Amino acid sequence: MNGLPDHAVLELLLTYAIPRRDVNGMAHLLLKRFGSLAAVLDAKPNELMQVDGIGESAATFLHLVFDVHRRLNLLSMQNANGRTRLENPQDACRYALALAASDRNETLRVISLDASMTVLHDDVLAVGTPTKVAFEPRRVVETGLLHNARYLILTHNHPSEILVPSGDDIETAKMIQEIASKLEMDVRDQLILSKNAAYSYQYDRVFLFSTPAVCHAMTLDEYCDTICAPRSSKRLS
Numbered sequence: 001m002n003g004l005p006d007h008a009v010l011e012l013l014l015t016y017a018i019p020r021r022d023v024n025g026m027a028h029l030l031l032k033r034f035g036s037l038a039a040v041l042d043a044k045p046n047e048l049m050q051v052d053g054i055g056e057s058a059a060t061f062l063h064l065v066f067d068v069h070r071r072l073n074l075l076s077m078q079n080a081n082g083r084t085r086l087e088n089p090q091d092a093c094r095y096a097l098a099l100a101a102s103d104r105n106e107t108l109r110v111i112s113l114d115a116s117m118t119v120l121h122d123d124v125l126a127v128g129t130p131t132k133v134a135f136e137p138r139r140v141v142e143t144g145l146l147h148n149a150r151y152l153i154l155t156h157n158h159p160s161e162i163l164v165p166s167g168d169d170i171e172t173a174k175m176i177q178e179i180a181s182k183l184e185m186d187v188r189d190q191l192i193l194s195k196n197a198a199y200s201y202q203y204d205r206v207f208l209f210s211t212p213a214v215c216h217a218m219t220l221d222e223y224c225d226t227i228c229a230p231r232s233s234k235r236l237s
Contacts, residue, residue: 001005006037013227017061026053032050041066042102060234066102073098084119086111086153089189090215093198093207095119096155106133108156110140113188120147127171130159134170137176146186151188152180155198162225163199174200186208197223 003014007027014023034040040048041062048059076093077084086092090158092111099109099122106128112120116184123143126135132154144152154176165173172191189202197208197218206223208216218226 007031010037010040012067013062014058017058018055019061026051030054041069044104060081063115070098070101073101075120076212086113086117086119089200089203089205090207090217091155092189093191093193093200094209094212094215096153097193097196097198097209099211100155100157101195102191103157104159104160105129106131106156108133108135108154111153111155112144112147113151113153114148115150117151117188129130137172137179140176140187141180141183141185144180145183149185151186153189154193155191155193157193161194163197164200164220165199196235197227199223207210 003050005130007024010030011023011027014026018026030040030048031037033051034043043063045056045059045063048062049056054161067081074084074095081086084095086095096109096111099111100107106231107124108126108128109122109124111122121138125139126133128134140152140154154173169192176190177187189200191201192199196210197206199206203217204220205217207219208218208223209225210216
């Protein structure tokens with residue numbers, strides 16, 4: 001399977017979704033429309049159904065493959081007791097990226113943890129547009145109180161794939177930290193996510209995942225130079 005090109009893998013999947021039909025052309029149409037195998041599997045069923053020959057069953061099957069992969073990533077982080085501990089920034093970023101894998105618009109999540117950094121709950125607080133998400137900072141802390149959390153990790157994605165925090169991101173991060181500290185709750189980290197990387201406020205590092213298990217840490221400037229340079233991104237001071 002590892003040696004097969006994208007169109008061959010996609011064609012194999014389609015044979016299970018649409019048996020007894022030649023699906024080679026559909027596989028190529030899907031790749032032309034979405035650009036890659038990952039993008040095809042990440043697409044919503046209604047988007048897949050816009051491609052000639054892809055009906056509801058096939059679209060649902062392809063999207064299910066992506067959802068199963070996301071769930072396996074989350075399950076792989078659980079211990080023998082079925083709990084997930086986020087003991088280091090790499091684990092926190094990996095967990096947050098798996099949660100946000102199918103988010104198209106900016107989505108704010110709060111991960112509540114106990115004193116041992118074990119996940120108690122994860123909540124979606126707000127879903128916005130591709131460029132912004134609005135929320136009340138106090139709701140972050142209220143969510144932690146609801147789950148009796150000792151620590152919180154706040155995450156939101158940038159669909160633009162540019163991890164540079166905006167001025168609003170920076171001010172909001174400070175505000176949330178101040179509110180939480182008054183209630184003896186620690187916001188352990190705030191993460192900005194792309195598809196396969198996360199920027200950590202706490203560590204001031206970007207954690208880039210070449211695979212779900214392989215992570216490379218770099219400064220935000222290094223990330224912008226190597227990943228975002230074509231977009232002329234510049235770090236905020």
